[in-house]
Amino acid sequence: MPPTRGFRDASNLREHFGKHGAEVGALTEAEYLSLAKRFLERPMEREDKDCIRPRDGDYIRYNAKTHEFGVIANDGFIRTYVILDPGDHAYSTNAGYFLAECAKT
């Protein structure tokens, strides 16, 4: 993946860090951003799955082992970086949520 452009603005990064920072193990906004970029920009690993969402051309990556999930908008900004939790998305499995996102037209 090419380098992302980070989060869209400081407010967007701050709010995502506030919601997901602890679950990804980030203590600061900068650390959260660094982890998000590392996950989304690294070469694909064994447990990684990815797709381009037909609806909007966003790039989605999911790791079936760590349950990390991230989205890069079609203009290069990071939309989110999260450890998926069925209690949040309400699908029975994290893979189910990932596949549903990839199928959106």
Place this chain on the structure above:
Amino acid sequence: MKTYTCPVCGYDNLEEPPFDYAICPSCGTEFGYTDAKRAHKTLRQLWIANGKVWYSRVTPRPLNWDPDKQLANVWTPLSTSIEVDYGNVVVAGNNTIFTTEAVGFDFRGAFLQVSSFLASEPNFVPATVQE
């Protein structure tokens, strides 16, 4: 700056439209994630049941923040109605929302009391009951 209204809790100062993983600081809904499979009404009920607490730890709660007043942005009553959700009674009508807390009632068996309360209100419109 243009702002947007959260369709879950009615917070009307979202900096981004409520989709594409924007997060509402008031109720914590992350659009496209939290609401991927659950209706906004369901999430609203959960937020109310959990005490209508300001969610964000990084965006300060606005001064004089009033979650009940905010909910009026997303609860548009057709006429007077009563909704029963997770032990709350919410009476909506005539562009006003009363909660059991506001009118001082416990929930259980409160229909008659609520109806009585409404009957004392000017311009009372008979209630319909929704569950």
